[in-house]
Amino acid sequence: MNLLSDRQRLIRPIALFILVALLISVPVMVKSPYLMTVLIASCFAVILGMSFSMIYSTGLITLGTAAFYAIGAYASALLIMKLNLSFWVASPLAIIITGIIAFAIGLVIIRVGTFIFVVLTLLFNVFIVQICGQFPVLGGWRGFVNIPRPEPISIPWPAPIEFVSHAAYYYLVLFALLLVVFISHIIYTSRIGRAWQMIKQSERLAESLGMSVYRYRVLAFVIASSLAGLAGSLDAHYLGVVYPDMFGVFTSVYIQVYAALGGLGFPILGPVIGAPIMVIGPYLLSDIPEIQPIIFGVVLIAIIVFFPSGIAGSLQMLRRGYFARGKAYEKVDV
Amino acid sequence: MKPGRPLLEVSGICKRFGSLVVLDGVDLHVNNAEIVGLIGPNGAGKTTLFNIINGFISPTSGKITFNGSDITGLKVHQIARRGVARTFQELALCKESTVFASIFSAFHLTYKSGVCSAFLRTRSARNEERVAKEKTKEIIDFLGLGPYKDKLAGNLSSGYQKALTIAMAFATTPKLLLLDEPVTTLSEDRVDMVMNLVAKVRDAGTAVVVIEHNMKAIMNYCDRVVVLAYGKKIAEDLPQKIAENKEVIEAYLGEMG
Numbered sequence: 001m002n003l004l005s006d007r008q009r010l011i012r013p014i015a016l017f018i019l020v021a022l023l024i025s026v027p028v029m030v031k032s033p034y035l036m037t038v039l040i041a042s043c044f045a046v047i048l049g050m051s052f053s054m055i056y057s058t059g060l061i062t063l064g065t066a067a068f069y070a071i072g073a074y075a076s077a078l079l080i081m082k083l084n085l086s087f088w089v090a091s092p093l094a095i096i097i098t099g100i101i102a103f104a105i106g107l108v109i110i111r112v113g114t115f116i117f118v119v120l121t122l123l124f125n126v127f128i129v130q131i132c133g134q135f136p137v138l139g140g141w142r143g144f145v146n147i148p149r150p151e152p153i154s155i156p157w158p159a160p161i162e163f164v165s166h167a168a169y170y171y172l173v174l175f176a177l178l179l180v181v182f183i184s185h186i187i188y189t190s191r192i193g194r195a196w197q198m199i200k201q202s203e204r205l206a207e208s209l210g211m212s213v214y215r216y217r218v219l220a221f222v223i224a225s226s227l228a229g230l231a232g233s234l235d236a237h238y239l240g241v242v243y244p245d246m247f248g249v250f251t252s253v254y255i256q257v258y259a260a261l262g263g264l265g266f267p268i269l270g271p272v273i274g275a276p277i278m279v280i281g282p283y284l285l286s287d288i289p290e291i292q293p294i295i296f297g298v299v300l301i302a303i304i305v306f307f308p309s310g311i312a313g314s315l316q317m318l319r320r321g322y323f324a325r326g327k328a329y330e331k332v333d334v
Numbered sequence: 335m336k337p338g339r340p341l342l343e344v345s346g347i348c349k350r351f352g353s354l355v356v357l358d359g360v361d362l363h364v365n366n367a368e369i370v371g372l373i374g375p376n377g378a379g380k381t382t383l384f385n386i387i388n389g390f391i392s393p394t395s396g397k398i399t400f401n402g403s404d405i406t407g408l409k410v411h412q413i414a415r416r417g418v419a420r421t422f423q424e425l426a427l428c429k430e431s432t433v434f435a436s437i438f439s440a441f442h443l444t445y446k447s448g449v450c451s452a453f454l455r456t457r458s459a460r461n462e463e464r465v466a467k468e469k470t471k472e473i474i475d476f477l478g479l480g481p482y483k484d485k486l487a488g489n490l491s492s493g494y495q496k497a498l499t500i501a502m503a504f505a506t507t508p509k510l511l512l513l514d515e516p517v518t519t520l521s522e523d524r525v526d527m528v529m530n531l532v533a534k535v536r537d538a539g540t541a542v543v544v545i546e547h548n549m550k551a552i553m554n555y556c557d558r559v560v561v562l563a564y565g566k567k568i569a570e571d572l573p574q575k576i577a578e579n580k581e582v583i584e585a586y587l588g589e590m591g
Binding site: 137186190191192194195197198201204205207208209210211212213219263294 | 388391409410411414415419420422425427428429430432435436438439440442443445449452453455459463502506
């Protein structure tokens, strides 16, 4: 529900437009290939963060986001390398496969309640990593190398779009990210999003108002996991390699921090803020690699103690003047 | 005289938790367009009975028939879909949502268009949302919640929180409304405001069952009163007769003694 004044309502689209324009002009401004890599990685991080926060928006905490990230990556790589499919067929297929697996898993583990759910997602994550590592057909612990870039798309003019350069891949990933943000926004502001909000705050109330808590959670789980699969597919073809240790539980924890840093009450804005900070931050401090784990720990503690509502949440509370009054309930927002 | 079969029939409901018998063969019926008061000392099993009718608990034995079909054992959201709405003694609220958002979300059941239409924002989906928004405004104005419509539910006083939970139950346009202590702790004029609202809903055809300890509210507004004690129905009559019923008085005195 929108509480913005008319002037604020006008500012939002303009700010958004400026932001998108900036994002589009990045490859022109950034010359360092390493920085481009980091920026592309931060786009994946945002999508993964949004996967976590979509499931969290129904009140469930998942430690298995990386599992579906892996499934998307491996499925995409396998479909292309073993079945010789085009990327443009394999990638959507990989996302669908991720969704189907998420559906099957979700049907079972969502029944059991919020606490055991966390444990089961963690177990599933470990399980997937082990599967990818133990089976040579899946590449074993060394994983796959030489995963090809997407095939060029031919258009009438001027030339086929290729995806070899960093800039080209950046646009592909940016497009996917903007699409994900757009679709997520539509879902969150629809009846589905409202049901999720209610389920998160009071399962009892949601259920007695006719919402099946179970079904809505499974829906969130499937959509969110498919998003992680999308990130996986794009990432696999960007890096050219996948190996099991990329997708361990620690990655899932990192993903959770992406969302938490930005603000857990903000399913889209949270990851959009938190993920780039956590991915680009280490790059800015890359001269002093020893400091990074320390910074990570400090950031985590700072979030827990001082900014439990994350960056976006704290800004919102400041804006409302709640800071001085201590905790008051924050409105769930985008 | 109410023609036709009762909307809700509770037949022989027993509920045991281990060796603890909470309900012991309770029979009850509720007709359309009537307010039934459900009273009794604490621990009598009233809320448990609501939980069984509503679907949160399944009975050890017995049957619940609603609108002609057996709803025993159905899931809560399925029963809600059939037209049963309920409020809770310990308020079930979305503390971090605004009053407007809470009531608006409660129209969830009234949408005929499916989830896909909601996602695709089809014209019918958008229309239904617009109608729901208007009805939300109506309910808010009617209950006098206007000034609070953008306040977070968690920041309201308990009286307004209760009104909010009742508003959410109304929004589902139920056939049967189960109110669990809707006016306990409210001041007298608030009690009248809420109970008048309930009476209006009854006049529109809805069946209502009210669990209450506020005897004035029960006496003034109920068409019929059922008394539960120690898991059994010990009386069922017009409000005035219940007030004079010796067994009822003893059951309440027994609680205080």
